[in-house]
Amino acid sequence: MKFLGAMLAVVATALAAGDAFAQTNYPNRPVRILVGFAAGGPTDVIARVLSEKLFEKWGQPVLVENVPGAGANIAGERVARSEPDGYTLLMASNAQVTVNPSLYDKMSFNPLRDLEAISQIVFVPNILVVNNNVSASNVQELVALARSRPGSLTFGSAGVGTTQHLAGELFKSLARLNIRHVP
Numbered sequence: 503m504k505f506l507g508a509m510l511a512v513v514a515t516a517l518a519a520g521d522a523f524a525q526t527n528y529p530n531r532p533v534r535i536l537v538g539f540a541a542g543g544p545t546d547v548i549a550r551v552l553s554e555k556l557f558e559k560w561g562q563p564v565l566v567e568n569v570p571g572a573g574a575n576i577a578g579e580r581v582a583r584s585e586p587d588g589y590t591l592l593m594a595s596n597a598q599v600t601v602n603p604s605l606y607d608k609m610s611f612n613p614l615r616d617l618e619a620i621s622q623i624v625f626v627p628n629i630l631v632v633n634n635n636v637s638a639s640n641v642q643e644l645v646a647l648a649r650s651r652p653g654s655l656t657f658g659s660a661g662v663g664t665t666q667h668l669a670g671e672l673f674k675s676l677a678r679l680n681i682r683h684v685p
Contacts, residue, residue: 528588529560529562529588529589530562531562531589532562532563532564532565532589533556533560533562533563533564533565533588533589533590533591534564534565534566534567534589534590534591535549535552535553535564535565535566535567535591535592535593536567536568536569536577536580536581536590536591536592536593537549537566537567537568537569537577537593538569538570538571538573538574538575538576538577538578538592538593538594538595538598539568539570539574539595540568540570541568543660544626544660545593545595546566546568546593548593548623548624549566549593550566552564552593552623553565553566566593572606573597573598573602573605573606573661573662573663574594574595574597574598574602575598575602575606575609575610575611577592578592578594578598578599578602578611578613578617579609579610579611581617582610582611582612582613582616582617583611591620592617593623594613594617595664595665596665597663597664597665597668598613599613599617600613601663601664601665601668602663605662605663628665628666628669630644630673632644645677645679648677648679648680648681649679652679652680653680653681653682655679655681655682656681656682656683656684657670657673657674657681657682657683657684658684658685659683659684659685660685661685662683662685667683667685670683671683
């Protein structure tokens, strides 16, 4: 019975707090979303679609600003150093906030300490595909082909340190293959 009473108190408190949250006037000026990659890439496209939806919801412009460079660390640093008022956001990639700290010896910010996660916007799985002209139609055949032609096969990624790159390196390591990375 005490548990039920406690649950009712929590629910009542949450419902009462909803009125306080509803009174905020955020945003009352334009919001910027920084993207650490060039315009036209997947992260940029997602940010632009999101910005349109946020504009419809908020009635305030949501501007996408592309700041490529240093594995997206430049954009991350700008957001980390911005005023913590919610008007400068980062459309971060998985690699940008989880992989870069282990790839870069001296980052000018710490994603865990200097950034606050808001929401996961999309989930993008990595998939293994080959050109139709490759004589492998499954993973076992691809491994056999790569072993028969060491150093002659390549795999592509969106860049050094991306999840595609690291997945390819893991595949190379686990299958003990000599294939080249092409960012």
